[in-house]
Amino acid sequence: MERVFQALASTPRRKILAYLAHAELSAGDIAARFDMSKPAVSQHLSVLENAGLITSEKRGQFVFYRLLPDALANVLNGYVQEVCPVSRPLKAESRALADKREDQ
Amino acid sequence: MERVFQALASTPRRKILAYLAHAELSAGDIAARFDMSKPAVSQHLSVLENAGLITSEKRGQFVFYRLLPDALANVLNGYVQEVCPVSRPLKAESRALADKREDQ
DNA sequence: AAAGAATATAAGTAATTACTTAAATAAATT
DNA sequence: AATTTATTTAAGTAATTACTTATATTCTTT
Numbered sequence: 632m633e634r635v636f637q638a639l640a641s642t643p644r645r646k647i648l649a650y651l652a653h654a655e656l657s658a659g660d661i662a663a664r665f666d667m668s669k670p671a672v673s674q675h676l677s678v679l680e681n682a683g684l685i686t687s688e689k690r691g692q693f694v695f696y697r698l699l700p701d702a703l704a705n706v707l708n709g710y711v712q713e714v715c716p717v718s719r720p721l722k723a724e725s726r727a728l729a730d731k732r733e734d735q
Numbered sequence: 736m737e738r739v740f741q742a743l744a745s746t747p748r749r750k751i752l753a754y755l756a757h758a759e760l761s762a763g764d765i766a767a768r769f770d771m772s773k774p775a776v777s778q779h780l781s782v783l784e785n786a787g788l789i790t791s792e793k794r795g796q797f798v799f800y801r802l803l804p805d806a807l808a809n810v811l812n813g814y815v816q817e818v819c820p821v822s823r824p825l826k827a828e829s830r831a832l833a834d835k836r837e838d839q
Numbered sequence: 840a841a842a843g844a845a846t847a848t849a850a851g852t853a854a855t856t857a858c859t860t861a862a863a864t865a866a867a868t869t
Numbered sequence: 870a871a872t873t874t875a876t877t878t879a880a881g882t883a884a885t886t887a888c889t890t891a892t893a894t895t896c897t898t899t
Contacts, residue, residue, distance in 0.1 A: 766846095
């Protein structure tokens with residue numbers, strides 16, 4: 632959890648996650664969307680990967696990154712439910728909804 | 736949002752939020768639970784307050800802090816729904832649940 | 840009014856983080 | 870086999886963050 636929150640505490644990294652929400656992208660595709668060097672983006676990617684939020688796969692010359700959406704949802708939902716009393720009663724019900732959806 | 740995620744990227748600050756989930760506490764009560772100086776805890780408290788996650792009220796000699804649970808829930812839920820495709824279909828329904836609950 | 844208690848602010852330092860450019864590695868192309 | 874392309878690793882630096890102790894402020898008690 633520590634690593635997830637640390638990973639999320641950066642605007643460029645949250646932006647990377649938003650890009651990956653819609654599509655798998657190569658390291659270069661991602662770097663092209665930022666006004667910073669490729670090594671800097673590469674470091675952000677490894678922070679996100681070490682936090683378990685994304686995963687990478689090398690195909691030929693490219694390294695493709697994609698989101699691991701469950702990791703993000705689990706940590707954030709889990710945390711908000713632990714800390715916000717109001718959200719606790721919703722926990723069981725929202726999990727039921729999610730489980731139902733996964734079956735489909 | 737920037738400030739919220741930055742505030743959450745610290746174990747002592749997440750611990751403070753957890754303490755405040757159960758009760759309102761004075762700055763001293765909180766500081767007593769940590770192995771660090773009172774000014775250090777005071778700074779963590781102001782980071783949390785600037786992020787809009789907690790609020791403070793001076794009563795006599797003491798300053799009491801309490802959680803603003805909606806701020807946390809809104810930012811984290813909002814973010815997870817934006818980034819995690821799977822969670823999107825749940826958005827409307829979970830909001831409906833939350834609204835219903837607020838009416839009570 | 841003086842002393843004590845609770846808290847915050849100020850100032851300084853150590854540790855961490857976010858970049859940079861340069862060099863290394865690995866795959867594709869000529 | 871040499872060159873180009875995609876990416877990462879390495880090394881260094883600037884900026885930020887997380888503490889510390891000392892001082893200031895505000896309230897309470899004597």
